[in-house]
Amino acid sequence: xxxxxxxxxxxxxxxxxxxxxxxxxxxxxxxxxxxxxxxxxxxxxxxxxxxxxxxxxxxxxxxxxxxxxxxxxxxxxxxxxxxxxxxxxxxxxxxxxxxxxxxxxxxxxxxxxxxxxxxxxxxxxxxxxxxxxxxxxxxxxxxxxxxxxxxxxxxxxxxxxxxxxxxxxxxxxxxxxxxxxxxxxxxxxxxxxxxxxxxxxxxxxxxxxxxxxxxxxxxxxxxxxxxxxxxxxxxxxxxxxxxxxxxxxxxxxxxxxxxxxxxxxxxxxxxxxxxxxxxxxxxxxxxxxxxxxxxxxxxxxxxxxxxxxxxxxxxx
Numbered sequence: 177x178x179x180x181x182x183x184x185x186x187x188x189x190x191x192x193x194x195x196x197x198x199x200x201x202x203x204x205x206x207x208x209x210x211x212x213x214x215x216x217x218x219x220x221x222x223x224x225x226x227x228x229x230x231x232x233x234x235x236x237x238x239x240x241x242x243x244x245x246x247x248x249x250x251x252x253x254x255x256x257x258x259x260x261x262x263x264x265x266x267x268x269x270x271x272x273x274x275x276x277x278x279x280x281x282x283x284x285x286x287x288x289x290x291x292x293x294x295x296x297x298x299x300x301x302x303x304x305x306x307x308x309x310x311x312x313x314x315x316x317x318x319x320x321x322x323x324x325x326x327x328x329x330x331x332x333x334x335x336x337x338x339x340x341x342x343x344x345x346x347x348x349x350x351x352x353x354x355x356x357x358x359x360x361x362x363x364x365x366x367x368x369x370x371x372x373x374x375x376x377x378x379x380x381x382x383x384x385x386x387x388x389x390x391x392x393x394x395x396x397x398x399x400x401x402x403x404x405x406x407x408x409x410x411x412x413x414x415x416x417x418x419x420x421x422x423x424x425x426x427x428x429x430x431x432x433x434x435x436x437x438x439x440x441x442x443x444x445x446x447x448x449x450x451x452x453x454x455x456x457x458x459x460x461x462x463x464x465x466x467x468x469x470x471x472x473x474x475x476x477x478x479x480x481x482x483x484x485x486x487x488x489x490x491x492x
Contacts, residue, residue, distance in 0.1 A: 208252035242367030275338020281307030301416035320397025332386020426462035
């Protein structure tokens with residue numbers, strides 16, 4: 177004979193978790209900072225061992241650490257702050273697949289761009305930014321719920337950083353190879369420069385373009401390519417072209433100010449013949465200053481976009 181509990185008695189609950197586990201693995205807060213610091217220490221240690229031993233075995237480790245350190249730190253930051261809303265597969269897919277497809281697409285164009293010129297830099301900017309945007313669309317085509325300015329900024333930056341990591345590895349390999357063997361100094365200088373500039377280069381440009389693209393995405397998942405998207409694409413392509421041509425523009429300006437002559441030919445040549453101390457100082461000023469102006473323009477553009485999105489401002 178069963179005895180029912182008196183009225184008002186709370187029902188017994190099956191022991192277990194009070195809420196389902198999250199659909200993604202949790203990581204500790206600030207992991208990206210620890211990764212960046214630890215990775216930098218490992219990179220410096222690898223560089224020292226390579227220099228002391230004159231052994232080429234650590235070179236692949238040195239190249240991979242230097243090329244992927246900053247981009248992967250960004251992915252960890254995005255994972256920590258946005259994986260709940262965007263999903264891990266989207267962030268990693270944009271970084272890996274987007275970056276790879278972007279590099280492969282731009283590699284098809286390189287054989288046709290042999291000599292530095294203003295037109296060449298414009299073509300490179302247009303083609304590379306189109307390749308990265310195409311990679312972003314390809315990765316997200318089956319995820320129609322990913323839309324909005326905030327999602328576009330993060331995922332676009334993931335594509336750009338993936339592209340930058342693979343491109344930096346290629347540049348590092350090219351810098352290391354010389355007719356006299358391995359040029360370790362050129363390799364280290366290339367990795368340091370590209371690592372420092374990575375956040376204001378490909379990652380920044382694709383973040384801007386991706387933010388505008390996904391902010392206009394339809395509920396059905398279709399991408400709208402209207403005037404704002406096209407205008408943004410042309411704008412970031414111009415920033416890209418100005419960034420790449422800063423070296424040549426600095427030489428041209430030095431030649432104009434110092435009366436060297438053959439200014440247009442010097443832009444194509446890429447260097448000054450027997451420069452004076454004054455010309456060297458002017459070149460450094462114009463080159464670094466020009467890059468800084470382009471970077472500030474891109475950062476200001478992205479910040480103006482982010483201010484329009486209340487969800488971005490309220491992100492912890």
